[in-house]
Each structure stands twice: as structure tokens, then as C-alpha cells.
Amino acid sequence: MDATIQSIEQSARADIEKAATAAALEELRITYLGKKGRITDLLKQLGTLDNASRPVMGQKINALRDAVSSAITARKDALAETEFNAQMEKERIDVTLPGRRTVTGKLHILTTVEEEIVSVLNGMGFTPVEGPELEDEHHNFEALNIPSWHPARDSHDSFYVSDDRLLRTHTSPMQIRILEKLKPPLAVIAPGKTARRDAVDSKHSPVFHQLEGFFVDENVTFADLKGCLETFFKRLFGEKTAIRLRPDFFPFVEPGAEISATCVICKGAGCRTCGNTGWIELLGAGMIHPKVFEAVGHDPKRVSGFAFGMGIERIAMIKYGITDIRLFFENDLEFLRQF
Numbered sequence: 169m170d171a172t173i174q175s176i177e178q179s180a181r182a183d184i185e186k187a188a189t190a191a192a193l194e195e196l197r198i199t200y201l202g203k204k205g206r207i208t209d210l211l212k213q214l215g216t217l218d219n220a221s222r223p224v225m226g227q228k229i230n231a232l233r234d235a236v237s238s239a240i241t242a243r244k245d246a247l248a249e250t251e252f253n254a255q256m257e258k259e260r261i262d263v264t265l266p267g268r269r270t271v272t273g274k275l276h277i278l279t280t281v282e283e284e285i286v287s288v289l290n291g292m293g294f295t296p297v298e299g300p301e302l303e304d305e306h307h308n309f310e311a312l313n314i315p316s317w318h319p320a321r322d323s324h325d326s327f328y329v330s331d332d333r334l335l336r337t338h339t340s341p342m343q344i345r346i347l348e349k350l351k352p353p354l355a356v357i358a359p360g361k362t363a364r365r366d367a368v369d370s371k372h373s374p375v376f377h378q379l380e381g382f383f384v385d386e387n388v389t390f391a392d393l394k395g396c397l398e399t400f401f402k403r404l405f406g407e408k409t410a411i412r413l414r415p416d417f418f419p420f421v422e423p424g425a426e427i428s429a430t431c432v433i434c435k436g437a438g439c440r441t442c443g444n445t446g447w448i449e450l451l452g453a454g455m456i457h458p459k460v461f462e463a464v465g466h467d468p469k470r471v472s473g474f475a476f477g478m479g480i481e482r483i484a485m486i487k488y489g490i491t492d493i494r495l496f497f498e499n500d501l502e503f504l505r506q507f
């Protein structure tokens with residue numbers, strides 16, 4: 169039996185060494201250690217031995233079983249490691265290679281400027297609202313004291329979609345929409361898209377953006393308007409910015425003013441952008457007309473307020489030294505990526 173034990177151990181070790189897969193090892197386990205395996209057979213033969221040699225042989229067969237079992241486990245581990253190393257080698261990545269850039273979009277410069285204006289005014293207590301781009305004549309004109317003979321009401325000057333409906337020509341209708349619904353005191357800003365049948369040139373586009381602002385309460389004065397816009401422009405363009413007010417006419421304000429600020433390019437010294445005046449015209453403003461309050465059912469003797477409206481493209485052009493409004497809308501990524 170000794171010789172058989174030795175020969176089984178030798179052949180088991182040789183077979184295990186040759187096994188190249190986990191499946192082959194499993195077969196060997198069954199061949200040697202399985203219920204009908206060669207080592208199990210030996211254990212069964214123990215019963216045929218005499219009492220003296222049985223424990224000795226028993227120990228030897230158990231030692232053989234343990235040796236074969238450990239050899240199989242060791243070989244299995246070695247195979248798994250080889251397989252793992254091969255897999256790692258196959259999947260090796262060069263972490264020093266530069267990564268592939270994902271294309272990320274960014275906000276359009278007009279959106280950024282609009283958000284900046286909204287943020288400054290919001291910080292001053294104005295609440296942002298949005299309103300319809302498609303307006304009726306009542307909100308866009310009549311309630312704003314723009315009579316039927318006014319040139320803006322001509323179909324040559326506005327985009328009408330039906331007899332009564334048009335793309336809003338300014339954001340001022342939001343004064344009406346808010347004052348119809350809410351009671352003063354209120355401080356509101358309304359940014360949004362506007363449209364006019366203007367011929368395209370470096371300063372005009374048929375679709376553009378405006379931002380309306382208005383404050384209504386009791387005893388609001390022109391000084392409040394001036395102080396508010398001065399603070400606004402200082403926060404937007406810098407502390408050294410001054411403003412200039414000159415009389416202007418808009419049917420929905422009285423008195424009305426055109427507001428200019430110190431030219432941001434030359435800081436007031438005079439340059440091409442400001443036509444050597446040192447001032448840049450930036451917005452229209454004024455005290456809300458009594459007829460506007462009457463149109464929305466408020467008593468103009470009790471409430472007063474100011475309103476202002478600016479072109480967002482214009483502010484963006486001044487702020488970033490952009491000389492042609494068409495650049496905003498041509499989708500030229502080289503241009504847009506700069507901001």
C-alpha cells in the first residue's frame with residue numbers, strides 16, 4: 169500500500185502541475201478526492217488491513233489526501249492570479265494620456281448680462297417677473313397712453329399676428345399687467361424679448377431684449393428715480409460712474425427723461441463710442457403718467473411712481489465694447505466663446 173500511496177502522490181502532483189484551467193483541476197479533484205476517487209478508494213481498503221498497520225496507513229492516506237487537496241488549492245490560486253494578471257495587462261490604461269474633453273455649453277452673453285442687471289436690481293429690492301411676448305393692443309399701447317395715431321401702432325412698425333395681437337414692442341406692458349393685479353407699494357423688474365420692424369443695422373435688430381423697472385408707492389418723486397438709477401449704474405459699471413438726465417418724451421411718463429451714464433470706454437474723456445461727449449445714452453425713464461394709473465384703476469392723486477426701460481443688447485455692447493448688435497445673433501461660436 170505504501171507504494172500505491174507514493175505512486176498516487178506522484179501522479180497527482182504531475183497532473184495538478186499540468187492542469188491549465190479551473191475545470192481541469194475540478195476534474196482532478198474528483199479523480200483523486202471524489203466519492204469514487206483514488207484516495208477515497210484507498211481509505212475504503214483500510215478495512216482489509218490488520219489491526220496493527222491500519223492506523224499507520226490511515227495516517228499516511230490522510231496525509232496524502234491533505235497534500236493533494238492543498239496542491240489543488242495552490243494550483244487554483246496560481247491559475248487565478250495568472251488569469252487576473254493577463255486580464256489586467258489586457259485592460260491596461262495609460263493614465264498619463266490627456267483625457268477627452270467633453271463639450272460644455274455656456275450661457276449666451278445676453279443672458280449673462282441680463283442676469284447681472286437683474287441681480288443688481290434685485291439686490292436693490294426689485295422683484296423680477298416675466299410676461300407674455302405676444303401682447304394685445306390694450307396692454308402694449310392703449311393703457312400706456314399710446315393713442316391709435318401713434319406710428320408704433322402702424323403695422324409697418326410692429327409685428328402683428330392678428331388685428332389686435334402683436335409681438336410686444338417693449339416691456340412697458342408689464343407695468344400695466346402688474347398694476348392691474350397688485351396694489352402698491354411695489355418694485356418690479358420685467359426682462360424679456362421684444363420685437364419691432366426695424367431695419368437691421370449695427371445698432372438695430374428686429375428681435376431684441378429689454379428690461380423694464382418700476383416702483384409705485386405714495387409720494388414717489390423724481391429724486392427717487394434719479395437716486396435709484398445712479399445706484400444701479402454705479403453697481404453695474406463701477407463706483408465712478410455718473411448719470412445725466414435730459415428731457416425726453418414717452419407717452420406713458422410725465423416728465424420723461426433720457427438717461428446717460430459716463431462712457432465706460434473712455435471714462436468720460438470722450439472717444440468714438442460716445443461721439444466725444446463722454447456720455448452714453450442708456451435708457452428711457454420718467455414718472456408714471458396719471459393716465460396710466462387711471463387705466464389700471466389706481467388714483468393718480470394718491471399713488472405715484474417711476475419707470476425705466478433699457479435695451480439689454482445696448483448695455484452688453486457698452487459693457488463689453490461690442491460694436492455690432494448682429495454679432496449677438498449670428499451664432500458665431502468664435503465670438504460667443506469670448507465671454
Ligand code: FA5
Pocket residue numbers: 337338339340364366371372373374375376377378380418421450451452453454475476477478479480481482493
Ligand atoms: C422704450 O421702449 C420705452 N418703453 C422705455 C421706457 C420705459 C421709457 C419706461 C420710459 C419709461 P425706446 O423705444 O427708446 O423706449 O427703447 C428702449 C431701448 O430699447 C433703446 O434705448 C434701445 O437700447 C433698445 N431698442 C429699441 N429698438 C431696438 C432695436 N430695434 N434693436 C435693438 N435695441 C433696440
